[in-house]
Amino acid sequence: MNHRSDTDPAPVLALKDISKSFGAVRALRDVSLELFPGEVHALAGENGAGKSTLIKALAGVHRPDAGQLLLDGEPTVFHGPADARDAGIAVIYQEPTLFPDLSITENIFMGRQPRRSLGRIDHRAAHTATLALMQRLGVELDPDRPARGLSIADQQIVEIAKALSFDARVLIMDEPTAALTGSEVARLFGVVRALRDQGAAVLFISHRLEEIFQICRRVTTLRDGALISSEPLDGMTEDDLVRRMVGRDLDELYPKQDVRAGEVALSVRRLTREGVFTDISFDVRRGEIVGLAGLVGAGRTEVARAVFGIDRRDAGEVEVDGRTLANGAPSLAMAAGLALVPEDRRAQGLVMGMSIERNIGLTGLRTTVKGGLVDRDAERSRSLDWAVKLQVKYARIADAVSTLSGGNQQKVVLAKWLATGPKVLIVDEPTRGIDVGTKAEVHRLLSELAADGVAVLMISSDLPEILGMADRVLVMHEGRITAEIPRSEATEEAVMAAATGRAAA
Amino acid sequence: MADSPLARAIRWDTVVGALLLVLLLMSFGFVDGFGNALNLSFLIGNTLPIALIALPMTLLVVAGEIDLSVASTAGLSGSVMGALWNQGMAIETIIPLCLLLGVVCGLVNGLLVTRLGLPSLAVTIGTLAAYRGIAQIVLGSDAVTDFPTQYQDFAAGSIGDTFLPRAFLPFLVLLVIAAVVLHATPFGRSLFAVGANEEAARFAGIRVKRQKLLLFVATGFMASLTGIFWALHYASARYDNATGLELSVVAAVLLGGIDFDGGKGTLGGAIAGVFLLGAAQNVMSLLNVSAQSQIVVTGVLLVVSVLGPRVARQISVARAGRPAASTPTS
Numbered sequence: 001m002n003h004r005s006d007t008d009p010a011p012v013l014a015l016k017d018i019s020k021s022f023g024a025v026r027a028l029r030d031v032s033l034e035l036f037p038g039e040v041h042a043l044a045g046e047n048g049a050g051k052s053t054l055i056k057a058l059a060g061v062h063r064p065d066a067g068q069l070l071l072d073g074e075p076t077v078f079h080g081p082a083d084a085r086d087a088g089i090a091v092i093y094q095e096p097t098l099f100p101d102l103s104i105t106e107n108i109f110m111g112r113q114p115r116r117s118l119g120r121i122d123h124r125a126a127h128t129a130t131l132a133l134m135q136r137l138g139v140e141l142d143p144d145r146p147a148r149g150l151s152i153a154d155q156q157i158v159e160i161a162k163a164l165s166f167d168a169r170v171l172i173m174d175e176p177t178a179a180l181t182g183s184e185v186a187r188l189f190g191v192v193r194a195l196r197d198q199g200a201a202v203l204f205i206s207h208r209l210e211e212i213f214q215i216c217r218r219v220t221t222l223r224d225g226a227l228i229s230s231e232p233l234d235g236m237t238e239d240d241l242v243r244r245m246v247g248r249d250l251d252e253l254y255p256k257q258d259v260r261a262g263e264v265a266l267s268v269r270r271l272t273r274e275g276v277f278t279d280i281s282f283d284v285r286r287g288e289i290v291g292l293a294g295l296v297g298a299g300r301t302e303v304a305r306a307v308f309g310i311d312r313r314d315a316g317e318v319e320v321d322g323r324t325l326a327n328g329a330p331s332l333a334m335a336a337g338l339a340l341v342p343e344d345r346r347a348q349g350l351v352m353g354m355s356i357e358r359n360i361g362l363t364g365l366r367t368t369v370k371g372g373l374v375d376r377d378a379e380r381s382r383s384l385d386w387a388v389k390l391q392v393k394y395a396r397i398a399d400a401v402s403t404l405s406g407g408n409q410q411k412v413v414l415a416k417w418l419a420t421g422p423k424v425l426i427v428d429e430p431t432r433g434i435d436v437g438t439k440a441e442v443h444r445l446l447s448e449l450a451a452d453g454v455a456v457l458m459i460s461s462d463l464p465e466i467l468g469m470a471d472r473v474l475v476m477h478e479g480r481i482t483a484e485i486p487r488s489e490a491t492e493e494a495v496m497a498a499a500t501g502r503a504a505a
Numbered sequence: 506m507a508d509s510p511l512a513r514a515i516r517w518d519t520v521v522g523a524l525l526l527v528l529l530l531m532s533f534g535f536v537d538g539f540g541n542a543l544n545l546s547f548l549i550g551n552t553l554p555i556a557l558i559a560l561p562m563t564l565l566v567v568a569g570e571i572d573l574s575v576a577s578t579a580g581l582s583g584s585v586m587g588a589l590w591n592q593g594m595a596i597e598t599i600i601p602l603c604l605l606l607g608v609v610c611g612l613v614n615g616l617l618v619t620r621l622g623l624p625s626l627a628v629t630i631g632t633l634a635a636y637r638g639i640a641q642i643v644l645g646s647d648a649v650t651d652f653p654t655q656y657q658d659f660a661a662g663s664i665g666d667t668f669l670p671r672a673f674l675p676f677l678v679l680l681v682i683a684a685v686v687l688h689a690t691p692f693g694r695s696l697f698a699v700g701a702n703e704e705a706a707r708f709a710g711i712r713v714k715r716q717k718l719l720l721f722v723a724t725g726f727m728a729s730l731t732g733i734f735w736a737l738h739y740a741s742a743r744y745d746n747a748t749g750l751e752l753s754v755v756a757a758v759l760l761g762g763i764d765f766d767g768g769k770g771t772l773g774g775a776i777a778g779v780f781l782l783g784a785a786q787n788v789m790s791l792l793n794v795s796a797q798s799q800i801v802v803t804g805v806l807l808v809v810s811v812l813g814p815r816v817a818r819q820i821s822v823a824r825a826g827r828p829a830a831s832t833p834t835s
Contacts, residue, residue: 310707331710342708351702353768362698362709365691373689416709 611725
């Protein structure tokens with residue numbers, strides 16, 4: 001398709017005054033949106049603003065209660081995702097769902113393989129078609145390799161290729177960059193620009209504002225299910241955008257207080273887990289926030305797991321407040337004053353079907369005890385106390401934690417661990433996938449904890465977060481610490497150089 | 506609203522309790538021979554073995570595991586008891602030895618599951634066959650029937666002039682202990698987290714493997730106790746005692762609302778399920794329903810018990826006005 005001019009007036013897909021309710025919850029109220037060919041359009045809003053519902057309406061998953069969906073100007077009704085797909089609308093989710101044991105080609109053509117006579121699958125034609133798709137995207141991936149072992153970034157590329165093979169004209173990307181590293185994001189943006197130039201309309205969702213400014217031309221902002229604005233990004237600042245999303249001026253996103261570091265609280269010496277990480281040594285002092293940066297797969301999470309005792313270490317020692325921790329014993333690490341807020345809140349941080357009260361209570365089962373039995377009153381007041389302190393938004397403390405939005409779930413995980421009164425707090429991707437307002441709250445909380453004398457080790461793939469919050473930055477590359485950079489010298493360039501294994505200047 | 510008394514009563518375990526009550530009332534009213542003391546004592550006596558094993562099984566299923574070897578452990582325990590009795594050993598020595606044997610059986614299951622990481626369903630199907638086989642080797646086709654009368658009286662007799670079996674009181678004590686352990690101790694409460702999300706439980710410092718091992722050992726112990734009770738109650742120790750009992754136990758526990766996927770249920774519900782199943786079988790016998798048809802009814806109940814709690818949950822979700830699958834988040 002030819003490159004369209006910027007002034008092409010006909011939107012390929014438009015929503016007009018769409019409303020959608022779930023029970024008493026009005027997820028969308030009279031929202032309109034126009035997507036033009038050859039344009040990347042941002043959809044911004046906090047968690048719970050209605051972004052997901054809007055995407056699902058576009059993708060045919062939800063049918064709006066009111067309003068119109070216009071395809072090339074014609075009113076259309078999608079009866080299911082297949083209708084949307086046939087209309088050329090494709091959704092790329094944050095975590096792709098490929099069949100791990102099938103090849104890239106088989107994944108792309110699953111269920112509609114090119115056929116030869118007698119219904120046999122034409123493998124060669126499929127292979128050639130996949131190569132052509134990859135070429136169009138400007139990416140080199142072997143069509144015959146299995147999907148297992150592909151990075152999330154590569155899996156997304158496969159999903160995009162699959163969308164193209166359906167002749168998708170509208171590409172909806174739901175937080176595609178949340179789990180990607182810097183260079184992977186750059187490659188993805190290259191692909192997105194190529195698609196845009198080929199005339200596709202792209203709807204792009206991200207919590208990272210700088211990405212929105214980098215790649216999008218216009219932005220539609222939602223708040224509490226209502227349309228706030230739809231306007232060009234030209235001339236807007238990040239603060240302008242945040243104000244539209246949050247509805248007020250946001251205090252600083254990185255409210256880092258200066259704290260004088262005290263004595264060493266966490267000491268890790270020559271920690272090694274064979275084939276995963278090697279010879280890891282560092283200290284974290286009371287009052288300090290130490291950032292642990294690196295690419296996905298560098299071994300940061302694995303170090304945190306071994307320090308806490310989820311995985312056994314093959315060599316090395318961990319001390320909390322001068323006490324050596326036993327190998328592979330999280331319960332003893334907790335008793336020594338260590339807390340770990342894990343990376344995956346759904347799989348590791350929370351029991352989704354359990355109440356908020358009991359989730360926070362899980363870390364206190366051993367302490368809120370009277371006469372050998374769980375002291376329910378103490379458990380409830382402990383949970384309420386921390387839920388309130390962290391401003392978790394919930395209806396009842398006995399509600400299942402699965403009813404909360406992502407940001408509030410993350411607050412419950414934090415509450416669960418802060419309730420143990422830790423001396424050392426390890427947080428692994430503490431703000432992944434949560435909105436900018438909650439993010440600022442989490443940062444303020446971490447800063448306050450440090451000011452109260454807690455030693456904080458923060459693992460993050462969000463470079464601005466590392467640079468904005470950390471007193472010191474440790475950088476890992478392929479299982480080793482390759483740099484330790486003080487706050488005053490920490491720049492994106494210095495961290496990325498160490499993270500990619502290029503010797504820091 | 507989700508917490509109106511009505512919606513709360515739709516919880517599956519209370520449904521089972523209500524069903525049990527209705528069945529008992531109707532049986533007293535309309536089934537000839539149900540209400541007399543002899544039948545009631547038969548009903549309870551025949552249900553006790555299922556109830557005894559259901560206690561630890563409930564905890565095990567809540568923690569996301571299962572033990573299908575319980576009936577074989579009971580049979581093995583009874584066989585060893587018979588064999589040692591034939592050798593002339595004192596019953597006071599034999600019983601502790603048999604209980605120890607049950608502990609060992611449970612330990613084997615537990616170690617295979619927790620140390621080797623094998624699925625408990627597969628492990629205990631294997632030991633189901635193995636333990637029964639050992640029982641047959643130990644006792645062959647003999648039946649040992651001459652246990653001391655005071656022990657047999659305890660296992661088969663009633664309290665005074667009532668219909669309650671003497672063994673019912675010790676069962677009540679064990680029931681209270683199991684209920685307190687599951688619902689009020691840190692150990693029991695953490696089992697729900699282990700069953701619902703083992704990974705999150707580990708991250709919360711819960712010693713998952715140790716807990717599971719402990720539960721398998723407790724299950725082996727109770728299965729062995731049941732085997733001893735069985736041999737004394739029916740005055741017969743044979744290698745095939747209690748064959749198939751594991752299915753009744755699992756059916757009853759699931760019927761009582763313990764989620765097969767772990768993490769949900771109450772001990773009260775499980776015991777209501779046990780006695781609902783026991784009463785239903787008793788009534789069917791009184792009504793001259795054939796044994797084959799009884800098995801069909803048990804099977805249908807098992808399927809219903811897996812479906813029922815899910816349906817009940819969906820009703821309560823619908824009442825709360827929140828479609829579970831499409832909660833808006835973004």
